[in-house]
Amino acid sequence: MSYKIAIIGNEDAVGGFKAVGADTINVQTAQEAQDAVSKVYESSEYAVVFITENWVDQIKEFLNELPSKALPSIVAIPSQSGSTGAGLANLKKIVEQAVGSDILADD
Numbered sequence: 001m002s003y004k005i006a007i008i009g010n011e012d013a014v015g016g017f018k019a020v021g022a023d024t025i026n027v028q029t030a031q032e033a034q035d036a037v038s039k040v041y042e043s044s045e046y047a048v049v050f051i052t053e054n055w056v057d058q059i060k061e062f063l064n065e066l067p068s069k070a071l072p073s074i075v076a077i078p079s080q081s082g083s084t085g086a087g088l089a090n091l092k093k094i095v096e097q098a099v100g101s102d103i104l105a106d107d
Helices: 010-020 031-041 053-058 058-062 088-098
Strands: 005-011 023-026 048-052 073-077
Touching: 005 010, 005 031, 005 053, 010 023, 010 048, 010 073, 031 048, 031 053, 031 058, 048 053, 053 058, 053 073
Parallel strands: 005 023, 005 048, 048 073
Antiparallel strands: none
């Protein structure tokens, strides 16, 4: 089975990803972002869902309540406005769960 890639964000952030074959989902409100995540998360078509960090910050509680499963993987990426740090924070959380300590901490 071949899987798809989706990207969720503002039109300016997701537009260029169509050229590489990703399914792009333009959202303008937090509710639209939640609905888009629900749709692709419940689908068995997607392996990776990229969400721009500005939306990750706004729907963080919703994302934390999603049931854990292998696919799709949800990955935060910077938007056209730059990084908010949400992607790195999520990566630190995943590494800490896997390793048992925060090996990415700034000492």
